[in-house]
Amino acid sequence: MVSDFFFPQSGGIESHIYQLSSKLIDRGHKVIIITHAYKGRTGVRYLTNGLKIYHVPFFVIYRETTFPTVFSFFPIFRNIVIREQIEIVHGHASLSSFCGEAILHARTMGLRTVFTDHSLFGFADAASILTNKLLKFTLSDVDHAICVSHTCKENTVLRASLDPLMVSVIPNAVVAENFRPLSYNSRGLDQVPTSPAEQRPPPTSIGPDDTITIVVISRLFYNKGTDLLVAAIPRILALNPNTRFIIAGSGPKAIDLEQMLERNVLQDKVEMLGSVRHEEVRDVMVRGHIYLHPSLTEAFGTVIVEAASCGLYVVCTRVGGIPEVLPQHMTTFAKPEEDDLVVATNKAIAALRSNKVRTDRFHDQVKMMYSWRDVAERTERVYQGITGDISPEEFYGYYPGQGWEASGDRVRSFALIDRLKRYYGCGVWAGKLFCLCVVIDFLIYVFLEMWFPRANIDIARSWPKKPPAGKTRASTAARNSR
Template identity: 85%
Template sequence: MANPSQKLINRGHKVIIITHAYEGRKGIRYLTNGLKVYHVPFLVIYRETTFPTVFSFFPIFRNIVIREKIEIVHGHASLSSLCHEAILHARTMGLRTVFTDHSLFGFADAASILTNKLLKFTLSDVDHVICVSHTCKENTVLRASLDPLMVSVIPNAVVAENFRPKSYDTEDGAANGRPGNPVSQTIGPHDTITIVVISRLFYNKGTDLLIAAIPRILAAHPNVRFIIAGSGPKAIDLEQMLERNVLQDRVELLGPVRHEEVRDVMVRGHIYLHPSLTEAFGTVIVEAASCGLYVVCTRVGGIPEVLPAHMTTFAKPEEDDLVAATGQAIADLRANKIRTERFHEQVKMMYSWTDVAERTERVYNGISGVLSEEEFYGYSSGGWGATRGRAGVQSFALIDRLKRYYGCGIWAGKLFCLCVIIDYLLFVFLEFWYPRENIDLCVDWPRKLAMAQQQQPPPPQSEQERSGVTRVRSTRHRDKRRDA
């Protein structure tokens, strides 16, 4: 979240991040450019997700929102309880809300059914939804019964300067690596090719598929080795496979690595292998391509939308096809058919956090009424406005909100309505018990001018104003000479 937040700050907005407490991080932290982060001390139960409390977060959230004069609440991730609770409380307080979905879920298993029902509850009363790929948009629209018009697609991005090829580390490489004059990379028939895998070692990330494919790939290609970074419950299975096949000298396990160390691992390889079984976007393959690696990945989810065909080889999420695709990538690299040295500049042009911030800002303007319906949606429906969702006009009146929640299911709708009523009563109690007039307002960090304002030339000064400035300067110089 830091990168898009910084870009929004550069465009003149005030951004506050609210998240749970991490080890050694509690309270309020200030980051670069005045970005403020609130670490709420809630219990984390699984994969950085806090224990859902529904209502206990409201007093803290209300205090932060009033102190910081927040106007729009933007939540992320389908499984984040803080996100869902914040959107519910924000609507109760009369704030505009946006939700960004980063994941894909099914429709048959129990976990997906419960998650989809929770998502439908939250998105029944939200102003707009953002998805990271078109596949993710289709999935979210079906899961939450949304109108596709209220869902925008804004992909993730990378800081290309942080993921440069190894040849850029030297002055000669940086000079020769300019667009149009890249450093060519040749691999001989007997040179060692290194395949890099950086992933959380979970089932949905295709770790079982990776464990089955590695012995076959190494058996077919003697001059190939693997570097695997990441941690998770499947790490023990990976270690057992190496011991069983005696591959410790050809497969290097790094364990968990910090994000700032990912580039140093990637530039040690030639191919990036991504065997995921489900993926909404796949930011890591963009980072790998930016580092000059050829990408072998499964054709699942939104991955086919991420990179052009000349940067990737796709495989079915099956063992045989993954082995064949990896072998084909190795053969193409040895035949020097792939110009990976051009990947960095191409990725730099395709993905930018500045572009993400501009498109996100447009969503904010659309739900706030700054943009007209025709500007925001592309046409005028004669009554369907930017503040209207799938269940009608997104007003803040309690009765209108209850109508939207009531349509979420025979039993779930009644339960959702009960939650909203309790949340509203809690809000009324907080307004009476701790009036907002008693909450101190935070002093804003000096904001930057919006980019458009920065690019505008200063207004011309009249002759009188110029002479006035000259007289002030002359007076100052005369005073300095007199003091000397």
């Protein structure tokens, strides 16, 4: 797994990589993660379940993204891949420099590659145009792509000019046990509290004078709808006096929220917690009744699944892949506009006060809908498809009357001439530049193979694994018989 975004930074991509890697290890695979060095974290680290992390020291330019150098990452990447005997390189996130460079280098080394897209991008502004062109460069030679929603798939197919059959949709998931409502255990609600945050039982009903708490947990950036939040909060509080907000998160828009609170004298109605760690998110969520998610663009929105799992009623904008995430009875949708967001929040407050919503059932329903084990199984099938463990007809699908040979290019060749043909079609000037990059990358690889041969690289020992339970019992029985 390769990405610029990983722990200790918190976020949906970081959690996705960690949970997917852990479940793949449980299924018998060896998984390592390559990311850049964070403050206080360099070199090699180990996490739970023997998950090894390589924190590579590279210069970070913006929002934990490393400076793109194209070629300087290759020697370190090659050394890690050979040391760990890697067969598949799986990159995450369009804006990750490490991801794009690792996929290029992996293909040069003859490794199979997979890319997972977690974001949506437009087609009009300069930043999106540049990002889309770089994504086209990254995915021109990738074996398969994964998107977290069908909306994300449509966006990625258009941005990178991909064959839709080469893109699978595998959603995010949550660890439902880590996002329980107040006083919830396997037997249901109203059990013995297990933490200080659970000292009060959840109210069975909300009266007209009871205080309703609205929770917002998000990075405070423009694309997360912070400007909408700044405009909507005073109006929501004016229409609903018995309402308060809890806002957790950090970012450049935090100053706008603080100025709004001072301007409207709402410090006693809005509590700002700043940045919170992922393991603290549940303790913040269970303090509320409604989760407000005013994002302007979102490929999936894992946080709204976490909120629903905690028993919160969700108010969110109808953008991107969000409408695909939760069933209608758990959410109230709004247009990404100030007026509509205020109306939707008022409707949610009224629904809770009239006890029309059974939020106590949300946790068990979310637990049935989303599972990281299911995500790992579906991702494993993608790996089997690109490595030939299952036939191309079974993996990509065969339609009667359509010859398979017409789609033979879906099985990517490692031959340099075939790779250059794929890159050359990326644009009049960009295609030639991309081909030049591929040729230079190949020459660097030849140089590294000659001057730093593989025989001089020590093979790392794999983390010891417990044998399956069946084998353990069999070996114990055999030992006892002897």
